[in-house]
Amino acid sequence: MAARLIKEDHLLRKDRLKRAEDARQTLTAEFHSLGASVDIELRDRITNIHSNALALENQSKTLRNRTSALGKTTRQWGGLADGARTKLKEIGDIQNWAEMIEHDLLLIEETLRIVHEDDLSDDSQMQ
Template identity: 40%
Template sequence: MSESLSQLLKSHKEKQSDIKRHNEQLKKNAIHATNTLTDSITEYVNEGVTEIFSRQKELEQQSRKLANQTTKYANQTQQWLTLVDNFNMSLKELGDVKNWAEIMEHDMKTVMATLEFVHQGTIDGAGPIE
């Protein structure tokens, strides 16, 4: 009977050892699966974060480009406004020159008419009027 008790104890210890080894293997498998899952999730999240940073960088570049173009167009618009103002001023000056020329023409006609009148009076022998 002592042999059978010793054999039962030995068998029990072997089963305990097998169960312990099996549990250790299950624990290792669970840790490996958890690490694999964590790595996969981290990689997935990192890809998303990398894409977000990439898009943010692209948006910042586009924003700077748009700001530069806006400044360029604002400067060009200001130059056009200056040209239009100068053109309007030139048109006004031309109108003033035209008006001046018309006045001068009228004055010259008056002077010519007066000279012709004086000349006609001289030719007819009346002499100058005193």
Template identity: 35%
Template sequence: MSDSLSQLLRNHNQQQAEVKRQNEQLKKNAVQSTNELTDSLTEYVNEGVTEIFSKQKELEQLSRKLANQTTRYANQTQQWLTLVDSFNMSLKELGDIRNWAEVMEHDMKTIMSTLEFAHQGTIDGEPINGPM
């Protein structure tokens, strides 16, 4: 009987060793699977974060470009306003010159008429030297 008990004890110890070995293998597989899952999740999250940072950088570049264009357009608009103001002043001066020219023309016509009358020797149909 001692042999059979010893055999049972050996079988039991072998089964215990086998169960322990299987448990160690399962534990190793679980740790490996957990590490793979963690690596996959980390990679997925990092891709998202990388994409967000990339989009943020692109938006910042576009924002700077827009600010530069806005500044250029504001400067161009200011130049146009200055040009329009200058044009308006020129038109006003042109109007003043036209008015001056019309006054000069009227004055010249008056002088010319006076000279023509003087040349003809009469003013209002009367001789300049008086009645003769």
């Protein structure tokens, strides 16, 4: 009977070891499966991140180029505005100069009119 108990114990241990080995293999397979699914998800995310980084880099380069072009256009418009301001100032100077000449001409005209009236009155007194 002891031999039978030893044999049954040996069979039970063998069965437990087999079930433990099966459980270990199942657990290992589950870990591999879980790792593979996480790996696939992480790879997809990493691919997406790299793709987005490349798109951002391209957009950044385009933005730098457009900003540079806008700066150039702004400088050109600034120069144009400065030129227009100078021209307007010159027009103001010319207008001021013309008003001064007009004033001087009016003074000369009035002086000549007074002189001419005096000549006429002198001529009429002489006659």
